[in-house]
Structure formats: structure tokens, C-alpha cells
Amino acid sequence: VGASRFLRGLVSLIDARDLTIIVNTGDDECFFGLHVSPDVDTILYTLSGLISPTRGWGIADDSFACLQALGRFYDTTWFQLGDRDLATHIVRTDILHRGGTLSSATRTIASALGVKPIVLPMSNDRVRTFVDVEGRGPLPFQEYLVRRRGTGRVRAIQYRGIGNANPAPGVLRALRRADFIILPPSNPLVSIGPILSLKGIRNALRSRAARVVAVSPIVAGAPVKGPLHRMLRGLGHEVSPVGVARFYRGLVDVFVLDERDAAMAPRVAELGMRPLVTDTLMTDVTRSRRLAAVVLAELGQ
Amino acid sequence: VGASRFLRGLVSLIDARDLTIIVNTGDDECFFGLHVSPDVDTILYTLSGLISPTRGWGIADDSFACLQALGRFYDTTWFQLGDRDLATHIVRTDILHRGGTLSSATRTIASALGVKPIVLPMSNDRVRTFVDVEGRGPLPFQEYLVRRRGTGRVRAIQYRGIGNANPAPGVLRALRRADFIILPPSNPLVSIGPILSLKGIRNALRSRAARVVAVSPIVAGAPVKGPLHRMLRGLGHEVSPVGVARFYRGLVDVFVLDERDAAMAPRVAELGMRPLVTDTLMTDVTRSRRLAAVVLAELGQ
Numbered sequence: 001v002g003a004s005r006f007l008r009g010l011v012s013l014i015d016a017r018d019l020t021i022i023v024n025t026g027d028d029e030c031f032f033g034l035h036v037s038p039d040v041d042t043i044l045y046t047l048s049g050l051i052s053p054t055r056g057w058g059i060a061d062d063s064f065a066c067l068q069a070l071g072r073f074y075d076t077t078w079f080q081l082g083d084r085d086l087a088t089h090i091v092r093t094d095i096l097h098r099g100g101t102l103s104s105a106t107r108t109i110a111s112a113l114g115v116k117p118i119v120l121p122m123s124n125d126r127v128r129t130f131v132d133v134e135g136r137g138p139l140p141f142q143e144y145l146v147r148r149r150g151t152g153r154v155r156a157i158q159y160r161g162i163g164n165a166n167p168a169p170g171v172l173r174a175l176r177r178a179d180f181i182i183l184p185p186s187n188p189l190v191s192i193g194p195i196l197s198l199k200g201i202r203n204a205l206r207s208r209a210a211r212v213v214a215v216s217p218i219v220a221g222a223p224v225k226g227p228l229h230r231m232l233r234g235l236g237h238e239v240s241p242v243g244v245a246r247f248y249r250g251l252v253d254v255f256v257l258d259e260r261d262a263a264m265a266p267r268v269a270e271l272g273m274r275p276l277v278t279d280t281l282m283t284d285v286t287r288s289r290r291l292a293a294v295v296l297a298e299l300g301q
Numbered sequence: 302v303g304a305s306r307f308l309r310g311l312v313s314l315i316d317a318r319d320l321t322i323i324v325n326t327g328d329d330e331c332f333f334g335l336h337v338s339p340d341v342d343t344i345l346y347t348l349s350g351l352i353s354p355t356r357g358w359g360i361a362d363d364s365f366a367c368l369q370a371l372g373r374f375y376d377t378t379w380f381q382l383g384d385r386d387l388a389t390h391i392v393r394t395d396i397l398h399r400g401g402t403l404s405s406a407t408r409t410i411a412s413a414l415g416v417k418p419i420v421l422p423m424s425n426d427r428v429r430t431f432v433d434v435e436g437r438g439p440l441p442f443q444e445y446l447v448r449r450r451g452t453g454r455v456r457a458i459q460y461r462g463i464g465n466a467n468p469a470p471g472v473l474r475a476l477r478r479a480d481f482i483i484l485p486p487s488n489p490l491v492s493i494g495p496i497l498s499l500k501g502i503r504n505a506l507r508s509r510a511a512r513v514v515a516v517s518p519i520v521a522g523a524p525v526k527g528p529l530h531r532m533l534r535g536l537g538h539e540v541s542p543v544g545v546a547r548f549y550r551g552l553v554d555v556f557v558l559d560e561r562d563a564a565m566a567p568r569v570a571e572l573g574m575r576p577l578v579t580d581t582l583m584t585d586v587t588r589s590r591r592l593a594a595v596v597l598a599e600l601g602q
Contacts, residue, residue, distance in 0.1 A: 090367075108374065
């Protein structure tokens, strides 16, 4: 959601066709035999204007008649899949069953929805993020986040399958050829972490010519959305922009932190990143655009 | 639809758990990668009370939000799949992809919907009914019936795959052990024909102990619903109860024809079947029950 809010501002400032978006697929889940890619869909729905502005995920004004009927056959109806949203999962699953990849499914869906940037799933191989919660054991990410509402003490996070997963076609090339790279204000552990852990990604980032900017998802000691604070705390990290910046050491040139956290700028600088202090809250499109403009200006764009 | 209307009467008169219903699957079609079994679903929705009484297929008061959204990705949205109806196709497809059969999928769905009779798909093997229409060539059945609205001159009907298809588990045993067998007022060419053409079915019917009753789907020179008259005419058959009865020669003991066609009773008798003349129109449940009662009385039930 943080990434999509940032993107809605960014695409209003640059030619969307110049933009390549690499999206986490570690949160993908199979419900009712349908392949759901929550992060990809949030990006696609945001960029196509279909997104529910109130929820920040799913399609605006969607209905839930099919999900309700699926409740007759399954007890896994805790993941809210709307009727219009289901069409996306149905076509993705259809393409995968016909031998297509997540890349080709994403391309087809993006094109049908009129999305202009290139949206790449991070990998066509199966990576599954598990959150190991005290007293519950490792939970698939959606079960942790949605079913359990992100509660419980986090002991570990696993990216299962990451060792055998390759970046999807176009991912490494996009990083190598980019004029600039932005790590949006997303969860560094479960949204950006899986991407950074894929074969070749860290190398591509270390050897890139482009400047890299990251935006802190933690503002004033708490995530704007989601259970990132519990994850950081559970794993022994500091719940602050500095705690996030540490994950990006050696990869990022500029680290954007909120003005409420201005006092931490020197500690970010100590990590070898230039701190950029600004208002990072994106409560509406105007503010998203303003933040994107600040980041672009820093990048000389 | 004729079969389901007859069944809604029949189940109100006998213990539904004593009933085994063998259903055509030659009309099954894949839409959006989902396995749709229209005949099975019409039976299941009728027996569970979910059926749309106005349409005679699909679920009452269903919405079409998902189908509309699927229209962004496919041009095959001419087959009206409602949001609640889609749940059935999603679970069926899920079961098939996990290695289940049409039998097991049907059992799961029937059980979840509270359907008491045993509903058996005629076969777990793929049989596809094609209608060869002049100037258009062979069309898959749903395309002929729904997309083309059953128009055009029918030159031939093919049951593709029928030679390699076996009756589903339980089908032959149900026929051999039945106290009585009813061929409801369905299309003899595309609804009952595929079942009769499966390996072993005609033999099971010829060697059965039970009496067999068939009900004419043609009343006063026209089918109650659907393009049966065009099919019969196109293939050179008489569009009358006699034209239908000829398909059942040697298989059926009693042939029920409508009182509007009473004059044809002697010609039915000439085919070696006892003609039973009654009001066969099932415009409401009371009339369905009345017709079922007449058939059961004839069978000594």
C-alpha cells in the first residue's frame, strides 16, 4: 500500500512508460485453486484507478457474492476477494494453467487494465514468505497478516524457495539500465526483503550506475500501515527509520525520512546514506505527488 | 431444464436418498479456465432450491459483477455465469486440478448444497457434443445453443470422445440395480443421447430387470424449451413424440406423451412401447408433481 501510494504520485510526474515496477510475489497465495498476487494487484489496481481508496487494496465498490457462495465449499473465506477482483485471479490462474508465467499473466492483466508502466513480478518461481509467530509456528504471510491480523510475537521470517528462484525476465536488466531506482516506503522485511534476496539483485544494485533512493515506511516510531513494528521488534531491530535504513546499507545512496524523525538524520548519515528529511505521509494524491517530486528533485529528475 | 422440472416433482413423492440421477456431461465447457457442467448444475441448483425459477438455470437473484470484469480479459462472456454460480465452477475446477474426478467434484458440491439424491456425471472422461450447423461447421454445444441461440440448419451431431469414455463409477450399477428407470423429458439427441452412447449403457438398459419409462420432450409438434425441433428436422427425424420414441426403441417399456398428442399413441405402440397419455406440461411445481405421480403409478410405485 505504501508503494502504491507513492507510485500514484510518481506516475503523475514522469512518463509512465519509462517506469518499471518490480513487485514482491512472496505474499502470493492460492485460494480456491486461484493464484492471488496481492502486491501485484494492489499496484495494478492503483495504476488503473480501480483501487478501493478506502481499503487501499481490492477494487472500489466491489461486491462479495461469489466469496459468500464459496463459503459453502471452503472455510478459507477470511481473505476478502471481491467479485470483480476474482476476475483477475481467474485470468491469472487460467494463463498459468495453460503454461504461461506470472510475468505473462501480469503483462496480460496490466494491458487489459490500461496500466502503462512495465510491471514485473519479482520472480516466476515460487517464493513463499512465512512469518514464524511464537506459539503458532510459521504462518504463510497472508494467514499471518489477514487471518491473524498481524498479531503475535514474530520470531523469524522465511522466504521459502528463495534459493531456487530466479528474478523474472527483465528484472536485472531494469535495475542495470535504470536512470534511478526508488525503494518506496514498503515493509523492508516482507515486501522489499524477498526482492533483495533473489539471486543477482544485490549485485545488480551494488554495481548499478543509477542512484538509489529509499523512503522510510516508519514514521514517528510506527509504520503508516501494517505490522512492521512488531516484525522489527520481534527480530530485535530498532523500530525507527534507522532500523529500516540498516537493511539498505551498501545498497542505497539517499534515505528519505519523515520530518517527525528529523533528529535521526545523523544516524542515517552514519550508515553511509544521505538523509533527506521531508513530509512523507501520503494521505491524499497531492501529498503523494509532493513526496515523489521531492525524491525526483533529489535524483536530479 | 425438462429433466430438472420433472425431478422437482419426483423428489417430493419418493425418498430422495433412493434416487440416483445420471447426468449428461457432453455439454460441459471450459470458460476462463473453469470447468462448467451446465446440466449437472441445473440439477444440483434445482434440487437445492437455488435455481432461478424464471430462467430455469443458474442461481436465483445472482449478480454478474465478476463476468463483467472478466469481459476486460476475454471475449467469451456470452455464457452467463453469475457471481454465486461461479463459486461452483471454481470449486469444481479446483478439485479437478488437484487430481479429483468429475464424480468427486459433483459429490462435494452436491453435499455442500444439501442435495440428497445421488447425482452422477455420466462419465469422468471428456465427451464433447458438437452440433454441425450448415455454413458454420461443427460448433461446441454451448456455442451452438447459447451463443448462436440454437439457430441454423443442423446437419449432424457428434459426441467427440465417446468411444474412449467409460461410464462414471456407479452408473452401470445404478441402472442394473434400479427398481425403475425414468428418461425424463430431455433432448434425446444432446442430453440423453450421449448417455445412451456410452459403453455398456444400452446393454445395461436391455438386460435390466427394472421397467423403463420415457417422457416426451415434444408436445404438440414443438419442444417445451430449446431447439430440439430444429435438430430433429435437420437430421431427418419427425418432430413429434413418435420421432422421439424411435430413439428409445428396444430400451423403453412405457412412453409418456402429452394429451395434445393423444392421436399418436397407436404409432408409439407400434414401436413396441406402451403409450401413456397425460398432461405433461410442468409450468409449476404442482404440475411437476402430478406428472411424476402419474409416472410412478404406472411403475406400480
